[in-house]
Amino acid sequence: MITVNTESFPWEEGLTITRLIKRKRFTFRMLVVKIDGAVVKKPAWPETKIPDGADVQVIHLMSGG
Amino acid sequence: MIRTKVAYDLQAIKAKHELLAEYKYDIKPIDRGYNNRTLHIDVGSRAITEKPVSGEMKRLFTGGKGFGMRLLWDATRPQTKWNDPENEIVFAFGPICGITQYAGTGKTLVVTISPATDIPIDSNVGGYFGPYFKFAGFDALELQGISDREVIIYFDGDKGVIKIFSAPDEEINSHLLAEQLIEMYAKDEQEKKSFCTVSAGEGSDHAYMGCLNFSFYDRRRQLARLKQAGRGGIGSVFRKKKIKAMVIKYTGTTPNNNNVADIETIKAVGAKYHREMYENDDAQCDMRHTGTPHLMEIMCDYDLLPTKNFQFGGDAEQIGKVDSHIWREMFTQGIPDGCWYGCSMACAKVIDNYMLRTGPYKGHVVSVDGPEYETAGASTNMNIYDPHFMAEMNFYCDTYGVDTISFGTTMAFVMECYEAGILNLEITGGYDLSFGRGEESMEMLHQIARGEGFGNLVGKGIRWLKKYFVEHYGADPQFLEDIGMEGKGLECSQYVSKESLAQQGGYFIANKGPQHDEAWLIFMDMVNKQIPTFEDKANALYYFPLWRTWFGLQGLCKLPWNDVEPTNNAETDEPAKVPEHVENYRQLYNAVTGQNISADDIISQSERVFNFQRIFAIRRGYGTREHDRCPYRGMGPVTETEYLSRAERYDKQLVEILGVNPEGKSTAEKMKLLRDYREGQYQKLLDAVYARRGWSRNAVPTVEHLKSIGMDLPELLEVVKANL
Incomplete structure (x- = not known):
């Protein structure tokens, strides 16, 4: 299990950031991703594997409005 | 297809003009973003006067909306109604307005006592009028009085001459009127870019949701484009004054009309921003190709796109018909669509060669300015997922001078009333106004313009209709209060706020009513x-409304702030604030004015005007806690259908938040539990926000707070002391 934006989310072996974003249906493009407080830049998302128990923040920056 | 050109005998139309007043003024250079004078026109008496701008006026109110609010306060009494001669429309521009080196710097702020809310409304609008008027010599324009005949006010900013003409024969609807006037006054095609117009339309003659159109001449299309000051019925006030149009001529635009203190800094900050736009926009919001409708499928994915009068947050089956890919195809590409010089975001997109299907211009081939996201969302709110309807509604709302947001939200309310059996064919004049009925919705819009039929009632807006439906059709007032998505009398803009308590506050605590330009906190929350x-939400509802207020003080567009972001924004401490852009704006202000303000000073500038606006509403008998009411549709499910459509979510919340086992409970029982909880949360939010803002529990700014922000003016203290 991992935490995504303070809520529990099931972890799976090999879960990458790109895969997580797809599973969460986070389709907004202006995202900041942090794993245990460390920013992971967008080019690294497809390769970055999220460890079990990680605290993940997927911060949607404001747009629109 | 070739755009339809309507032929007129312009000489004959012009020959009917009678000169009613003329005024000459000295042309003086702008001094570091300020003219230090404003202009007042009484269209009733035809008196035209200048007023000096004091140092204190600039220190306390900065410019733009701040000047507008101050001048409107001074011109009106607490009892002044929207249609009284003393009500004013104030157009104001702000010190940064008109620079051409940064994006989004051409905004006009327009304020008046609103026919919809009976309190001050403010609306911002692009186009060239604001910069041209500022370059012509004034920091604001007050229009007061009611004319006894249709007039045009003509400003020659090159010569310093103002004329008021009678104008009996010109069109009223804006797309034709703007073309007529520019053809009439420009000596050749080259000169047309130096003219712009402000006008409303026939819808503004009858509705309380009238808007103003500000034109700018698009040389590539050889077309007068229209941008709107949409919210709160300003167009209705304009037409009540019998003003057909304002026209300004200004040929002297240069890179430094503002005579700024430090042009090199402005150039450098602008160049950095333009590079960022060029490099990042395609991968971020794609504003240059799709404009604000890039949000359509995103809002749907996050359950935020209003559908069926805010009952639902989108429709996955239908969204593909109106998503960003559709708009990218329908919008003409390859033309820079900025609504003022220097805007590299260029999001004022256009559908060219659109053939109208309804109404008085059926068969005409036109260019449609838009739709913006809000207009498209107004359509989905009626459950009309049809891009052609959106284009048609957009075009006619604009040319009639009707606000697309208020029209869509009001029609969505009417459709729900129709489906609930409150309305029927007999009442609507034979029109089936069920959700999804596009043709009938267009007919309502045309009826608004003609001032006839059921549509004429629709144009009065939700607050008026709620009372009317109760009094005439025996509607259940509580149901209408629950589903009517208005606050303070203003129809809500197009985001579903049910799952974001902070956004409920962002909408319904907003000074003018539920418009997203004061706060948009849904993603954060x-x-x-x-x-x-509550403390976190209150802090957000302190900072962001004040930050956004600042754009209105300066004559700036909000979009370049956070619809593109620096590549390293994610690594900053507070990415939601876009710190590099805050620093850009701070540098721009200092470089224009020669001052040296900090980022905190930006908030202080806004806080003074923000509190002034709240007290202005209190002065008029509004502005207190009861007026920050949120209809329950904005908080949660009103109907069983709504609850059941997201039953898993709501049942989960009952368990996890309230500790209630939903099993064995009826839907009605679960809805009651959820409602009691959410309404309680909203009241707690009000307490937290008011405390953070230095207001009493009744939303009145305290004397101590006013002293702390330097706004302990006698006229403000008199109002707050009577209400504390």
């Missing part, structure tokens, strides 16, 4: 979970 406590 609902998705990111960054502001979980």
